[in-house]
Every structure is written in structure tokens, then in C-alpha cells.
Amino acid sequence: MSSARKVYVTRLVPQTGIDILKPECDLSFWESDEAIPQDELLKNVKGIDGLFCMLTDNINKDVIDAAGPNLKVIATMSVGYEHIDLVECKKRGIVVANTPNVSTDSVAELTVSLLLLTSRRLLEGVRAVKNGEWGLWKPMWLLGTELTQRTVGILGLGRIGYGVARRLRPFGVRKIIYHDVVCVSYASDIGADFVSFDELVKQSDFICICCNLTAQTRHKFNKDAFKMMKKSAILINSGRGGVVNHDDLHEALVNGEITAAGIDVTEPEPLPASHPLVSIPNCIVLPHMGSNTWESRNSMSSTAAKNILAVFHKEKPMGEVN
Ligand code: DGY
Numbered sequence: 016m017s018s019a020r021k022v023y024v025t026r027l028v029p030q031t032g033i034d035i036l037k038p039e040c041d042l043s044f045w046e047s048d049e050a051i052p053q054d055e056l057l058k059n060v061k062g063i064d065g066l067f068c069m070l071t072d073n074i075n076k077d078v079i080d081a082a083g084p085n086l087k088v089i090a091t092m093s094v095g096y097e098h099i100d101l102v103e104c105k106k107r108g109i110v111v112a113n114t115p116n117v118s119t120d121s122v123a124e125l126t127v128s129l130l131l132l133t134s135r136r137l138l139e140g141v142r143a144v145k146n147g148e149w150g151l152w153k154p155m156w157l158l159g160t161e162l163t164q165r166t167v168g169i170l171g172l173g174r175i176g177y178g179v180a181r182r183l184r185p186f187g188v189r190k191i192i193y194h195d196v197v198c199v200s201y202a203s204d205i206g207a208d209f210v211s212f213d214e215l216v217k218q219s220d221f222i223c224i225c226c227n228l229t230a231q232t233r234h235k236f237n238k239d240a241f242k243m244m245k246k247s248a249i250l251i252n253s254g255r256g257g258v259v260n261h262d263d264l265h266e267a268l269v270n271g272e273i274t275a276a277g278i279d280v281t282e283p284e285p286l287p288a289s290h291p292l293v294s295i296p297n298c299i300v301l302p303h304m305g306s307n308t309w310e311s312r313n314s315m316s317s318t319a320a321k322n323i324l325a326v327f328h329k330e331k332p333m334g335e336v337n
Contacts, residue, residue: 020064020327021085025051025072028092032067032316039324040065057081065323067092071284074099079107088326090319090334093306094118094175095255097228101337112322112332116174117314118306123178125279125305126223126253130183133277133299134221134249135159160220160249160274162186168219169193170212170235171226171254172202179223180205192218196231216243221251228255236260241267248273253305256282265291268298279305 019041024033027048036042045051045059050071060066060082068074070093079086079100088110089099096113104111132138136159143149143157165188169176172193180191184205191207194215202209212235216222222244226232236250236259244250250273252259261282267273275297281290284303292298306315322332 021062022065022067022323023060023063024067025056026069026092028067028319029313029316031313032092032318032320035317035320036067036323039327053078060086064088065090065327067319067323068099069093070095070098072098076100076103079103079109088112088323088332090322090332092315092319094122095227096336097255097257105337110326110332110335111337112319112326113334113336114315114318114322115334117318118311119174119178121308121311122175122225122253122305123182125301125307126175126179126225126251127182129253129277129279129299129301130162130221130223130249130251133251133275134162136275138299139296160247162188162221164189165220166190166192166218168210168215168222169207170215170222170224170232170258171195172199172207173225175253176223176225177201177205179225180207190218195226212240213243216240216248217245219248220245221249224250224252224254224258226254226258228257232258234258234260234263236264238263238266241272244273246271246273250276250278252276252278252280254280256280256284256286261286261290261292264298265295268292268295275299277301279303 022036022040022042024044026045056078060078063082064085064087066089068091086109090112094113094115099111136157139157167183167188169180172195192210192215193207194210194212198209241263277299279301280303293300322334325332
């Protein structure tokens with residue numbers, strides 16, 4: 016009988032992680048690129064020692080109960096871990112680990128891309144060409160906003176927020192301000208000033224949401240926040256959808272309380288194609304693509320695998336969150 020530790024992987028993931036786990040573990044998988052249904056998850060986790068999961072899996076008390084007392088580690092192939100019941104894991108001494116660092120560059124690049132896509136109205140341009148609406152050059156057509164001499168506000172100056180700020184500096188922005196739970200020492204490297212949340216929303220021409228979803232950040236961008244923002248402001252969200260109240264965002268965009276929004280994360284996900292935010296021209300909705308690069312996904316898979324082995328070897332995983 017094999018004494019290899021049992022690890023369940025809730026999706027088809029890049030081979031990088033599998034190659035790390037295979038020599039030591041008894042692996043089984045949800046053999047699909049689609050999310051595992053909750054009833055299948057409950058069935059398949061029985062008796063496992065380690066769980067390799069995704070941000071779409073709801074790792075609640077029921078799943079932890081179904082896994083049973085051998086479960087030592089839950090490694091999510093994501094930075095976000097709001098889908099895991101940390102309280103329940105803590106009670107039972109289950110280590111929870113995420114994949115910090117490895118998607119910082121991909122998400123920061125995506126955030127800057129989305130900002131430029133939105134502020135320069137590029138998709139409206141593409142659509143106009145496709146629809147045969149491109150006439151002779153017009154001086155007043157599809158005008159956007161430049162980053163030069165503007166104030167950029169960042170909610171959450173963690174690794175990704177810092178990466179966004181660093182990439183935006185060379186565009187000649189006038190000022191970078193940020194709000195977070197604490198002032199961070201490295202903010203001075205990019206000349207970013209800490210401000211209150213109210214000041215962030217009042218002063219910024221562009222706001223990038225780069226924070227986690229927590230009880231403190233849930234629906235932080237709501238009616239009240241949108242009313243404080245400049246009418247010319249552009250909102251970018253690559254953090255978590257739940258930080259923004261989407262009904263309030265729609266109202267703010269339609270009533271001209273803010274100019275435009277680019278969102279890579281939504282609430283819910285997927286956002287139905289019939290959602291009003293999808294069809295208004297001043298909102299760009301992407302399907303949560305922040306870390307969609309070969310580099311990030313390979314590293315996310317190997318990091319999650321290494322986190323599992325670290326716990327089995329009684330070492331500290333790279334991304335321990337609890
Ligand atoms: C994460 O890692 O949490 C990202 O949202 C995935 O793109």
C-alpha cells in the first residue's frame with residue numbers, strides 16, 4: 016500500500032505544478048478546464064492530505080469536513096483567498112497558502128493596459144472601424160484623456176498596486192496618491208503619498224483598485240464614493256469585483272458622475288452578457304484576465320505545488336496566509 020500523501024487538484028492546471036507534486040504524492044484531478052461543481056468537490060476531497068484549488072472553488076466548512084482530519088494544507092492557485100474559510104482552517108490547524116509575487120507583473124501590466132484602453136477609448140475605435148463608421152478624420156471624434164500631468168490614485172499599494180504605480184510614472188503623471196490599511200515604506204520609491212479614502216476619490220483623475228476583497232473594502236466604491244469623484248474620473252478595477260457596487264457604478268457612468276470605467280473583475284463572475292454594464296460604451300468589462308500569461312500561470316501552478324510540499328515537509332510555504 017502506498018504511503019504517498021493524497022492531493023486533490025480541482026482543475027487541469029499547468030504541468031509545472033504537477034511535475035513537482037507527482038514524485039511524492041498520490042494525485043487526482045478534476046479533469047476539466049471548467050470549475051468543479053460543489054457536489055463533485057465534496058465527493059472528491061474525502062481523505063485527502065492536501066488540496067490544490069482555484070479562486071472559483073468555494074472551500075467552506077462542508078468541504079473541509081468532507082476532506083476529513085488528514086487535511087493539512089489548502090493551496091490556492093491565486094493571490095486572492097476570500098473563497099477559503101480561514102477561520103475554520105485555523106481551528107483545525109490547516110495551513111492555507113496562496114501564490115503571491117508570481118502574478119504581480121502580469122496583473123500590473125493588465126491594469127495599465129486596461130487604463131489606456133479605457134482612457135483612450137480604443138475599443139470604441141475598433142468597433143467603429145468594424146461597423147464601417149470610420150469616415151474622414153474628424154477633430155472632435157472619440158476624444159480621450161491623457162495620463163500626462165494627471166493624478167493617479169491607487170487603492171491598495173501592495174505588490175500589484177506598486178507595480179502599477181511604477182509603470183505609470185514614466186507616462187509623466189503629476190502625482191500618485193494611495194490609500195491602504197497602513198502607510199507603506201516603499202511608497203517613497205515611486206513618490207506616492209498616503210491619503211484618506213475620501214481624498215483619494217476626490218483628487219484622482221484615474222483610480223486603480225488593486226486591493227483584496229475584505230469586510231473593509233467590500234463596496235467601498237458606492238454611490239457616496241462616486242458622488243465625491245471628479246466627473247472626468249476614470250475607474251479601473253483589477254482587484255476584486257466586490258470592492259465596487261456594480262449598480263452604483265452603472266448609475267454613476269450613465270449619469271455622468273464619472274467618465275468611464277475599465278473592470279477586469281466583477282460581482283458576480285462571470286458577469287452575464289445581459290448585465291447593463293456590458294452594453295454601455297464608457298465601460299470596458301474584461302473576463303478576469305489579470306494573470307492570463309504563460310509566465311504567471313506556470314509559476315502559479317508551481318508555487319501552489321511547492322506550498323503543498325512545504326507543508327508536508329514541515330517547512331513554511333512561500334505564501335502562507337493564515
Ligand atoms: C489571483 O491570483 O487572485 C488573480 O485574481 C487571478 O488572476
